[in-house]
Amino acid sequence: MDIKIRIPESEEEWEDYFDLRYRILREPLNQPRGSERNEGDETGTHFALYDDEKLKAIARLDEHSLDVAQTRFVAVEKNEQRNGYGKLIMYAVEQEAEDKEYTKMILHARDYAVDFYLKLGYEVIEPSYKLFDVLQHFLMEKDL
Numbered sequence: 660m661d662i663k664i665r666i667p668e669s670e671e672e673w674e675d676y677f678d679l680r681y682r683i684l685r686e687p688l689n690q691p692r693g694s695e696r697n698e699g700d701e702t703g704t705h706f707a708l709y710d711d712e713k714l715k716a717i718a719r720l721d722e723h724s725l726d727v728a729q730t731r732f733v734a735v736e737k738n739e740q741r742n743g744y745g746k747l748i749m750y751a752v753e754q755e756a757e758d759k760e761y762t763k764m765i766l767h768a769r770d771y772a773v774d775f776y777l778k779l780g781y782e783v784i785e786p787s788y789k790l791f792d793v794l795q796h797f798l799m800e801k802d803l
Contacts, residue, residue, distance in 0.1 A: 664708045664751045672768050675714050676707055683734035692701055699731070704755060708748045716744040720752050728756040728803075730766040749779055757803045764803055768798040 681695040689802050708716040716735040723729040737746045740761050744790050756764055756772045767787045777783075781799040788796050 660745065661712075662707055662708065662710050664748060666705050667707045668728055668778065672714070676705065676717055678694055678734050679717055679736060680734055683737065684732060688793060690791065693734075696800055702725075703731070706751055706755075707752075708744055715739045715742075716748045718748045718752050721757055722761075726760075726762045728759070728761040728764050728797070730764060731773075734775060745775060746779065753801075753803060763800055763803055765798065765800045768799050770795045770797065773799070 665671045677695055681692055685695045698721070702721070704720040706718045706720070707714055714736070716733075716739070716766040718733045719731045721729045721731055723745075730749070733748065733798065735742075735748075753764060763779075766776065766781070768781075769790075773783060776799050779801070781801045786795060786801055787798040790796060
């Protein structure tokens with residue numbers, strides 16, 4: 660195992676990054692290519708976890724407010740889930756947020772991911788929204 664977490668560097672790495680985001684987070688909801696991108700991609704901090712140079716997980720860190728950061732678009736390659744990659748990328752995102760002196764992290768977890776975030780110390784605040792009127796999300800937060 661040779662795990663590295665970094666920002667994608669080449670055009671091919673960025674294509675792989677957005678392809679993973681699409682395949683895991685949008686394609687199962689029958690959304691078109693392109694729906695995996697948004698305006699925050701220009702300003703967010705991107706994380707890509709590579710194991711032996713193969714992309715396994717991604718995430719993005721955004722500023723929510725002056726002292727609150729938000730994690731978005733966390734995705735782990737389907738056949739690599741439950742191998743610890745999600746936890747590793749979340750630790751990296753949280754460390755970056757702490758380094759930037761944020762005191763709290765928020766996220767909107769899909770209903771099936773709530774237990775994962777609970778294990779990382781997040782707490783459910785309230786139901787937040789239904790993505791594409793289909794998938795319930797929950798606002799969760801954690802003090803950093």
